[in-house]
Amino acid sequence: MKTLFIITGVNRGLGEAIYNEITQLNAVVFAISRRFNKQQATNKNTIHWEKDLTNLQEKELDKYLKSIYSKYETIVYINNAATINPIGEVGSFTEKDIKNIYSLNTITPALLSNHIVKNTKENQKVVFLNISSGAAKRPIAGWSLYNSTKAANEMFYNCINNKNITVLNINPGVIDTGMQDIIRNSDMPDVSNFIKLQKENKLQDPKTAAIKILNELYENSHIIRHTR
Ligand SMILES: NC(=O)c1ccc[n+]([C@@H]2O[C@H](COP(=O)([O-])OP(=O)(O)OC[C@H]3O[C@@H](n4cnc5c(N)ncnc54)[C@H](OP(=O)(O)O)[C@@H]3O)[C@@H](O)[C@H]2O)c1
Numbered sequence: 001m002k003t004l005f006i007i008t009g010v011n012r013g014l015g016e017a018i019y020n021e022i023t024q025l026n027a028v029v030f031a032i033s034r035r036f037n038k039q040q041a042t043n044k045n046t047i048h049w050e051k052d053l054t055n056l057q058e059k060e061l062d063k064y065l066k067s068i069y070s071k072y073e074t075i076v077y078i079n080n081a082a083t084i085n086p087i088g089e090v091g092s093f094t095e096k097d098i099k100n101i102y103s104l105n106t107i108t109p110a111l112l113s114n115h116i117v118k119n120t121k122e123n124q125k126v127v128f129l130n131i132s133s134g135a136a137k138r139p140i141a142g143w144s145l146y147n148s149t150k151a152a153n154e155m156f157y158n159c160i161n162n163k164n165i166t167v168l169n170i171n172p173g174v175i176d177t178g179m180q181d182i183i184r185n186s187d188m189p190d191v192s193n194f195i196k197l198q199k200e201n202k203l204q205d206p207k208t209a210a211i212k213i214l215n216e217l218y219e220n221s222h223i224i225r226h227t228r
């Protein structure tokens with residue numbers, strides 16, 4: 001069973017950990033990232049696309065991805081790349097801030113998902129694994145932009161009604177990544193709770209979170225786990 005994993009934002013954080021787990025199992029990964037570390041850049045099972053995902057164009061997807069889908073029976077798209085910036089009250093954002101976060105977090109996954117379904121056939125299976133967040137459901141002061149992008153993504157995927165598509169919205173819980181660093185250094189009202197989470201060692205390491213997410217993927221879709 002040939003499966004292609006498309007993953008966004010693989011150079012650090014949770015995306016890097018998911019990428020590491022998947023490539024260790026010799027699966028083929030189409031990685032879309034602004035940067036790649038040395039190991040990733042030389043990985044033979046990785047197709048690389050260096051791309052800033054705040055300005056994705058459908059014609060670029062046609063150029064880099066369209067001809068690849070047909071080689072695989074299953075396409076798994078892991079929507080990982082996201083930003084929490086800017087944190088702040090409404091009224092404090094610039095036009096650029098607003099457009100960037102919606103483009104990266106929400107327009108990009110909608111464009112990519114739409115492109116995958118548009119360009120795959122009835123006999124191919126598609127899995128959308130959306131890395132979501134508790135923020136998709138719970139309002140947090142200062143996180144208007146981030147929470148609304150995460151909520152929009154969940155609803156986008158939950159409205160899909162197609163027997164060839166499996167949707168998984170997974171909230172990974174709090175993870176020790178750059179995103180938590182940004183939160184701890186922000187002046188949001190609830191910042192002390194996030195500082196406390198780190199002090200009390202309550203952040204998961206990215207590898208543990210990645211393994212949990214991939215276990216959920218294999219349990220809830222027809223994909224056969226690759227073996228080493
Ligand atoms: N950390 C948590 O506690 C937590 C909790 C719940 C959900 N999540 C979710 O988990 C996912 C991964 O987050 P993380 O914690 O690993 O965050 P992170 O450490 O900040 O990493 C974010 C990833 O997104 C990429 N990215 C950012 N801006 C980009 C752009 N313009 N174009 C392309 N790629 C870009 C980054 O690459 P660059 O190095 O190029 O910026 C990086 O690979 C996100 O969807 C997040 O919402 C995280």
